[in-house]
Each structure stands twice: as structure tokens, then as C-alpha cells.
Amino acid sequence: MTTWLMGISVALLLCLGAALWRVWRGPTDADRLMAAQLVGTGAVGVTLPLAAVTDWGALDMALVLVLLAGFVAVVFVKYVRFRASNNQGDNR
Amino acid sequence: MKSESVTQAKKQPDMIEPLFDLILSALILATALAAVTGRQVFRSVIFFIVYGVLIAMAWLRLGALDVALVEAAIGAGLTGVLLLGALGRLKHLGQISATSLSIWFRVAMAFSAAGVSLGISWAFITLPEPVGLQAAVNTQLTIAGVENPVTAVLLNFRAWDTLLESVVLLVALIGVWSLAQNEDWGMRAGLTTHSPSDEVLTSFAQILPPVGLLVGVYLVWAGSSQPGGAFQGGTVLAAMALLIVMAGLMAPPRVGSTAVRLIVVLGPAVFLAVALTGALSGQFLTLPPAMAKALILGIELFLMLSIAATLMLLVLGPPESKAKQ
Amino acid sequence: MIGLNNILIFDLLTYGLTSLGLLFFLAGTVGIQRFPNTHSRLHALTKADNLGLGLIVLGLIFQADGWVTVAKLILIWILALLAAGISSQLVARVALPDAVRLKGNEIRERHPSKKTTRHD
Numbered sequence: 001m002t003t004w005l006m007g008i009s010v011a012l013l014l015c016l017g018a019a020l021w022r023v024w025r026g027p028t029d030a031d032r033l034m035a036a037q038l039v040g041t042g043a044v045g046v047t048l049p050l051a052a053v054t055d056w057g058a059l060d061m062a063l064v065l066v067l068l069a070g071f072v073a074v075v076f077v078k079y080v081r082f083r084a085s086n087n088q089g090d091n092r
Numbered sequence: 093m094k095s096e097s098v099t100q101a102k103k104q105p106d107m108i109e110p111l112f113d114l115i116l117s118a119l120i121l122a123t124a125l126a127a128v129t130g131r132q133v134f135r136s137v138i139f140f141i142v143y144g145v146l147i148a149m150a151w152l153r154l155g156a157l158d159v160a161l162v163e164a165a166i167g168a169g170l171t172g173v174l175l176l177g178a179l180g181r182l183k184h185l186g187q188i189s190a191t192s193l194s195i196w197f198r199v200a201m202a203f204s205a206a207g208v209s210l211g212i213s214w215a216f217i218t219l220p221e222p223v224g225l226q227a228a229v230n231t232q233l234t235i236a237g238v239e240n241p242v243t244a245v246l247l248n249f250r251a252w253d254t255l256l257e258s259v260v261l262l263v264a265l266i267g268v269w270s271l272a273q274n275e276d277w278g279m280r281a282g283l284t285t286h287s288p289s290d291e292v293l294t295s296f297a298q299i300l301p302p303v304g305l306l307v308g309v310y311l312v313w314a315g316s317s318q319p320g321g322a323f324q325g326g327t328v329l330a331a332m333a334l335l336i337v338m339a340g341l342m343a344p345p346r347v348g349s350t351a352v353r354l355i356v357v358l359g360p361a362v363f364l365a366v367a368l369t370g371a372l373s374g375q376f377l378t379l380p381p382a383m384a385k386a387l388i389l390g391i392e393l394f395l396m397l398s399i400a401a402t403l404m405l406l407v408l409g410p411p412e413s414k415a416k417q
Numbered sequence: 418m419i420g421l422n423n424i425l426i427f428d429l430l431t432y433g434l435t436s437l438g439l440l441f442f443l444a445g446t447v448g449i450q451r452f453p454n455t456h457s458r459l460h461a462l463t464k465a466d467n468l469g470l471g472l473i474v475l476g477l478i479f480q481a482d483g484w485v486t487v488a489k490l491i492l493i494w495i496l497a498l499l500a501a502g503i504s505s506q507l508v509a510r511v512a513l514p515d516a517v518r519l520k521g522n523e524i525r526e527r528h529p530s531k532k533t534t535r536h537d
Contacts, residue, residue, distance in 0.1 A: 041462075073503070
């Protein structure tokens with residue numbers, strides 16, 4: 001079980017590494033940002049089996065990661081991309 | 093569901109854990125390299141954020157959960173917000189340009205950085221394993237008042253360092269505020285942007301902060317017996333407050349308001365007060381073992397509030413009523 | 418190895434659910450590399466990865482050492498869903514003008530013969 005769960009963590013770590021290619025490539029900033037999101041989700045995915053294998057206290061770190069996961073996207077849309085109009089893409 | 097945990101026969105995971113660490117180290121190096129390469133600033137910032145996440149995992153693998161918590165909150169969260177906010181500000185002012193240092197300077201930098209890394213690695217490999225103070229701390233843990241040795245060291249045995257650090261944070265905030273223009277002094281923190289309200293963002297800022305508040309207080313409370321503490325909890329609270337401000341549900345606080353200044357000063361002030369009362373009854377900054385736990389938790393609670401407020405104001409920046417031309 | 422149970426059915430469930438979760442994660446990772454435009458990559462990220470995370474959480478629940486751990490695991494997953502949902506909405510709207518601008522070039526670069534189709 002321990003080896004299996006560590007193996008899952010290793011595989012997820014490799015997926016996380018693959019996302020870095022998308023950060024490098026782009027082509028838009030949104031692509032890079034969503035690759036960063038994947039890194040965040042992937043990090044949580046890596047941490048959970050690690051917590052099961054070593055110390056369940058590591059769940060607190062995953063909790064903190066996931067609380068802050070949405071932040072970078074929020075800052076991105078507010079400060080880095082000033083939207084021209086309020087109704088862009090909004091179909092309410 | 094299940095009763096007690098039964099320890100399995102020890103299956104040795106020989107290769108898998110070093111494999112994990114190896115891949116993690118390679119990713120950290122690759123991300124660090126990618127962050128300083130290329131001319132696109134946004135890409136470098138994103139790589140830096142990814143770097144923070146990977147370093148947090150490295151701390152986890154090293155068994156330093158308290159540091160991993162801080163790294164996850166600050167390195168992966170607040171630093172990213174800070175850098176992206178700065179990037180947005182620079183774009184708004186039209187001042188984005190990749191630096192134009194000469195190639196030889198960069199090569200020299202690369203070589204010296206590599207040299208330092210190699211030197212540290214060589215020292216780590218060749219020097220004997222240090223004994224450390226863990227045994228000494230563990231023997232004194234009973235009079236410390238808390239079970240988490242990290243908190244015991246930070247808030248009791250070496251409380252002097254933590255007191256100074258909280259004051260340093262305060263000084264940094266004053267430094268950032270002093271960047272404001274004369275006419276902006278005392279105004280609301282941060283760049284005033286007239287952003288249209290977004291319902292998605294609004295609902296996010298209504299759902300997440302209560303959970304974040306709970307987790308933040310939990311981290312401070314649990315910090316006495318398991319990894320956690322004032323800094324970790326305060327950072328999470330700062331992030332939640334930032335979210336509310338960024339979604340437009342709350343105006344950024346006025347830098348000149350008494351309430352803001354009081355909250356920011358409260359943590360270090362309480363810490364200092366406890367230290368001084370210790371001086372009256374014996375030595376400066378000693379906690380009597382009988383009241384140690386209560387005092388530590390009290391200090392941590394006020395520190396949490398101050399750290400949350402200070403970090404939030406640091407990320408928001410100095411008050412700026414209009415973009416400088 | 419603290420907290421891992423030795424009950425066979427739980428172990429089997431963990432093996433099965435975590436491998437399924439890994440599969441979805443892999444699908445999401447492949448999707449983020451191979452899909453032709455920003456918005457479809459956003460789909461891959463949001464749907465596949467979070468489902469994979471949920472399955473892994475479900476698998477790990479059977480190895481948990483107490484109800485607090487189970488509650489934390491479920492809370493982590495719910496928060497991950499919340500963050501992913503919000504950020505995908507925000508990023509998708511903001512990325513719209515860029516995607517429209519790039520669409521022609523990008524798809525032509527990857528699939529020379531394919532006609533452009535709108536994903537909605």
C-alpha cells in the first residue's frame with residue numbers, strides 16, 4: 001500500500017512537471033495561468049497520498065494550498081488584464 | 093467504518109521515496125531556471141509561483157510541516173498575488189520591459205550562483221551530521237506550556253526573535269506606506285481601480301472567507317500541539333481579507349484610520365507587554381511555566397490579527413489615488 | 418505507515434479508486450497539452466483534473482485514521498472544486514478576446530487540414 005500510494009504521488013508529480021511545458025509555451029497568458037492552476041491542483045494530489053503514507057498532518061498543508069488556489073486567477077483578472085467592458089463574455 | 097489502525101508488516105519502499113525526491117528536485121531546478129530565463133515577465137512570475145508550490149512540497153518531504161504551511165501560504169499564495177499585482181501596476185503605467193543586462197554579467201551571475209550551490213552541496217555532504225538541539229528542547233518541553241516543539245521555541249525559548257520579527261513586519265509596512273504621495277497619505281490602501289462588479293467573483297468572496305477564517309483560527313489554535321501557529325493562521329486570514337477587497341465587497345482600509353493602526357500594532361504591543369511583565373517578576377521575556385500556555389495562546393491570537401492585517405496592507409500597497417504619469 | 422488499515426476490501430477500494438483518479442489526472446494533463454485552443458484546455462483542466470482529485474480523495478478515505486481526517490479530505494476536495502470553478506469562469510471570460518484573435522493561426526498550425534470549429 002505504501003509503495004502504491006507513493007507511486008501515485010510520483011505519477012502525479014510527473015503530470016505536474018508536464019504542466020510546466022504549458023507554462024513555457026503559452027501562447028496566451030491565460031494558458032500559463034491555468035497551467036499554474038494545474039500545478040496547484042496537482043500539488044494537492046501529490047500531497048494527499050504523501051499524507052496517507054507519512055503523517056496525516058500534511059493535510060493541513062493541502063488545505064492551505066487549496067484555499068489559496070483561486071487567488072492567482074482573481075489577481076490575474078483584476079490587475080493584469082483590465083477588461084474593457086463589463087459585459088465581455090457575460091451572458092447574464 | 094474502521095476500528096483501530098493495524099501496523100502492517102514493514103514493507104520497505106526502497107526505491108520509490110528517493111525517486112520522488114529526485115523528481116521533485118529536478119522539477120525545482122527546472123522551474124528555477126525557467127523563471128530567470130526568457131524575456132517574458134508574466135511567464136517568469138508564473139514560474140516563480142510554481143517554484144513556491146514545489147518548495148512547499150520539498151519542506152514537506154524534509155519533515156518541516158510548519159515551514160511547509162508558511163511556504164504554501166506565502167510563497168505560493170501571497171507572493172504570487174504581490175508579483176502579479178505589481179505586474180498589473182507596471183502594465184497600467186506602461187513600464188513593462190525586460191531588463192537589458194549584458195550577457196557577460198548574466199554569465200558571471202550564473203557561474204557564481206552555481207559555485208555557491210556546489211559549495212553548499214559539498215559542505216552538506218562532507219560535514220558530519222549535526223547533533224542539533226532537538227534533544228534539549230524535548231527535555232524542556234514540559235515547562236514550555238505547549239507540545240509542539242516549534243511553537244515552544246518560537247514563542248517561549250526564543251521568543252526574543254519572534255518579537256523582533258513582528259516589529260520588523262510593522263516597520264516594513266511603514267516603509268511601504270511611506271512610498272505614498274503627500275496628497276495620498278492617510279487614504280485607502282492600494283491603487284484605486286474602478287472595476288465593474290463581477291458576480292462570479294462576488295460569490296467566491298462570499299463563500300470562501302468563512303471557511304478560510306475557520307481554517308486560519310484552527311491553524312493558530314492547533315499550533316500548540318501540532319504544526320501551525322500565528323504566522324500560518326495570520327497569512328490565511330490576510331489572504332481571505334484580500335479576496336474580499338479584490339472582489340469589491342469591502343473598500344480597502346484607510347491607511348490613516350486609528351482602527352487600522354491599532355490592529356496592526358496590537359500584536360507586537362501585546363507581545364512586548366508580556367515581555368515587560370516578565371521583567372517585573374524576574375527576567376525580560378520569561379514565561380512562568382504555570383501560565384505559559386495561556387500566555388502563548390494569547391500572544392499568538394493577537395499576533396495572528398496583526399500579521400493578517402499587516403500582510404494584507406503590505407500586499408495592497410501604499411495609497412495611490414491616481415496612476416502616476 | 419501510521420494509520421493505514423489492513424482490511425482487504427478497503428485496500429482494494431483504495432487501489433481501484435486511486436488508479437482511476439490517476440487516469441483522469443493523466444487525461445487532464447494530456448488534454449492541457451494537446452487540445453487546440455485555450456478554452457478547450459480550460460475544460461480539460463477543470464473537469465478531468467478535479468474529478469481525478471475527487472477519486473483520489475475517495476480512495477484515501479478508506480485509509481483514513483479517523484473521522485476528522487475524512488472530513489478534512491472531503492473539505493479539501495470541495496474547496497478544490499470551488500477554486501477550479503471560479504478560476505475557470507474568470508479566466509475563460511478574460512481569455513475570450515485573445516482566443517478569438519489567435520484561433521485562426523493556432524489551429525492552422527496544429528491541424529493544417531482541419532476547419533475551425535467553435536467550442537461552446
